[in-house]
Amino acid sequence: MAVGKLNAARSARALWRILRGRPRVPPSLKDNALLQVILNRRSMRQFKQDPIPEDVFQAILEAGRVAPSTVNLQTWSFAVFDAPGWRQKFGRPIPFRGARAVIVIADTGRDREVLDAFPYSPLIEYTIGVMNASLAAMNMNLAAEALGVSSVMLSETGRSGILDAKYLKECLGLPGHTVPLMTIVFGYPRGEYPPMPPKLPGEQVFFQGSYPAPDKDVMRDWLDQMVAGYKAGHLRSSFESQLQVYHNKIGQAERDLEEMVYYGGKK
């Protein structure tokens, strides 16, 4: 996998661009409380060991429960953990030593208990399950932010998400027609939020009329910032080696997922 190395000048320029990166909001709207929560949110990977009060955590869960979903089918489940519970189940701490963790699961079978409305359509069902459960995850994430609790969603770190879906499914004893998608780790932040990682410019992602061709310079700029930003945050690792972890696991994960989606895990 060739991500390429940056020379010192390119690296410095990329870091400077990261530090200058800010969400763009019209000044007239910048004090809106919800917008501030959304725009200032960051994935946090360092947590204090302070517990999250029960009422705060229940409010976060509730934000997930009431999220929007296709036909209001609520194609999700959430496995809820405190730190001892996670350790007991998985034999290690919650990733990044968070205080609480929620494994977000797509459930495309519960509604069939009462509703036999759709023909065999595993890809549609899976996609709908992922969409809905991800929206619920984001609701929890934003509710947490609003309550001063930080979080990070995980698909890989600590065998916590879609790349270890089969392992999680077995550990949790989940039924067919469920797919563990991600873990959200919650906790009070330790230290400042990191700078915003590089977000693609509006010109590259919004369009009216014809679809915008990928702009190689914009994408190179993004990649430079990813490489330099990752190095600045992980001196002993690199963006390339992080991608390699995904690369190494993705083939088996693809086969596991295919089995879950098409055969409910029972081929």
Ligand SMILES: Cc1cc2nc3c(=O)[nH]c(=O)nc-3n(C[C@H](O)[C@H](O)[C@H](O)COP(=O)(O)O)c2cc1C
């Ligand atoms: C579905 C999903 C899975 C993720 N998996 C991981 C992960 O396994 N490990 C990790 O450190 N961060 C993970 N992240 C966090 C992303 O790296 C992060 O969202 C991205 O770099 C953008 O940063 P921001 O959330 O601060 O805007 C994940 C995020 C999402 C939405």
